[in-house]
Amino acid sequence: MSQKDRLMRDMKANPQTDYHTAVMTDEVVWLMHPKPGGVYIDCTLGSGGHAHRLLEFVCDDAQVIGIDRDQDAISAAKQRLKCFRDTVTFVHGNFSDLQDIVENLRIPQVDGILFDLGVSSYQLDEAERGFSYMEDGPLDMRMNQGAGLSAEDLVNTLSVKEITDILRTYGEERWAARIANFIVEKRDKAPITTTGELVEIIKAAIPARARRSGPHPARRTFQALRIAVNHELDNLHEGLEQAMKILSAGGRLIVISYHSLEDRIVKTTFLEMSDPRNHGSLRILTRKPIVPCREEVIANPRSRSAKLRAAEKF
Ligand SMILES: C[S@@+](CC[C@H](N)C(=O)[O-])C[C@H]1O[C@@H](n2cnc3c(N)ncnc32)[C@H](O)[C@@H]1O
Structure with missing residues (x-):
């Protein structure tokens, strides 16, 4: 049985399978503050844990664009989000092409963008992937x-x-x-x-x-x-630049990073984009990064290095 067939079999048996446990989902929903009719982009869809939570919150009355460069992740997310089939658009692509993706889909407004960086538990645990x-x-x-x-x-x-x-x-x-x-x-x-x-x-x-x-x-x-x-760090620079360009006024940008190199890029980019001397139009919502609570780290040890930063465009 191929790796993909095995994945699909497990996902069908249990859509909440431990493909990946999404990190700080309550904090993401709270900071994203999704509203009915809004358009949200999950740039790192994985198996759709964050997207699922956002759609649950607005009773599926929102549009989600889910991007992932890993075809296995797209397959897993399709399975997990099948109850929201009409509201999710799946894109197998790189978030460094965010602007083109949004233009091709002819999306007029973007109310929130999430980046949950790095690799999923599935990618890490699957020996065949070599991580x-x-x-x-x-x-x-x-x-x-x-x-x-x-x-x-x-x-x-x-x-x-x-x-x-x-x-x-x-x-x-x-x-x-x-x-x-x-x-x-x-x-x-x-x-x-x-x-x-x-x-x-x-x-x-x-x-x-x-x-x-x-x-x-x-x-x-x-x-x-x-x-x-x-090319993770180059993609992150590019993805953040493009996110800022496509986000509507009042839209929120949330980034979860897992190591200091990523967090440094997010922090400095947010500072530059919020600096009035650069005509910045970003308001930082998290003076210090938010980290998972003790209970979450015990339940999901891989969350321990996560740092969440959020900002709002004005
Ligand atoms: C930590 S996981 C995200 C998990 C997801 N939030 C969830 O709830 O299941 C990171 C995902 O981002 C994807 N990814 C990383 N860099 C990417 C990029 N430049 N463009 C698109 N997807 C990317 C990986 O393939 C992986 O599936």
């Missing part, structure tokens, strides 16, 4: 399966310096240069093709004393490669 350092699988990491370069392409073709830069910039990895050297040494003998092989290389590169405490030794490298493979 996980806990499971052995092909070294892929592409959110949009089949498009662009994979992590395997990067580790087997980039120079030591290029790999070091990626691990340092996107993973803030202290042992970046050592890991890059070990990767190149290993690939000179045979190409690196699986997540398991890469984990072993990272473990060999990081001195034992540094591996004894802290998170999994491969966590930073995997985060860095994932960001590079999917």
Whole structure:
């Protein structure tokens, strides 16, 4: 049975399946303040957890455009949101093309835009997708399966310096240069093709004393490669710029990020867009980022690093 068939079977058996547990849904609804007849864009639809909550809140009297670059996510969301079939438009695309997407759909107004960044639990847990350092699988990491370069392409073709830069910039990895050297040494003998092989290389590169405490030794490298493979930070810059252009006056922009590089971009972009010296037309609603409550973190440990920032266009 193919990966997609398995996913669809599980989603049909239980549409609330643990494909992904949406984070801070109450806070998103409260800050988005959706109104009947409004138009909302979920730029990172995943399995539709946030979209479902927004539509429940307005008794399905709103229009939601759900975008995801992962075809598996679109399939899962279609299943989960089938009771709202007439109100949701599904778009398999990249939120860095937000303006074109909205223009093609001829949407006259946008009342709210949500970005829930990063990867879903499904993407992380499915070994075949290659995001996980806990499971052995092909070294892929592409959110949009089949498009662009994979992590395997990067580790087997980039120079030591290029790999070091990626691990340092996107993973803030202290042992970046050592890991890059070990990767190149290993690939000179045979190409690196699986997540398991890469984990072993990272473990060999990081001195034992540094591996004894802290998170999994491969966590930073995997985060860095994932960001590079999917151009995540460039897409975020572009997505926020375009969101600001298409949002109607009074419309709300909500961003949930999961690591400091993303949060820094959201914070500085919001500040720039709200600065009167730049003729900013954004009012920041969250002076400090909102984080999940203790109960949510206990129930869903993956929510622990989430930071939510919200703003309103005027
Ligand atoms: C954290 S999950 C979102 C989960 C979703 N809020 C839910 O309730 O199920 C992030 C999703 O964003 C998608 N994604 C990440 N970057 C994207 C981009 N540039 N354009 C479109 N989708 C993107 C991923 O494929 C993933 O499905």
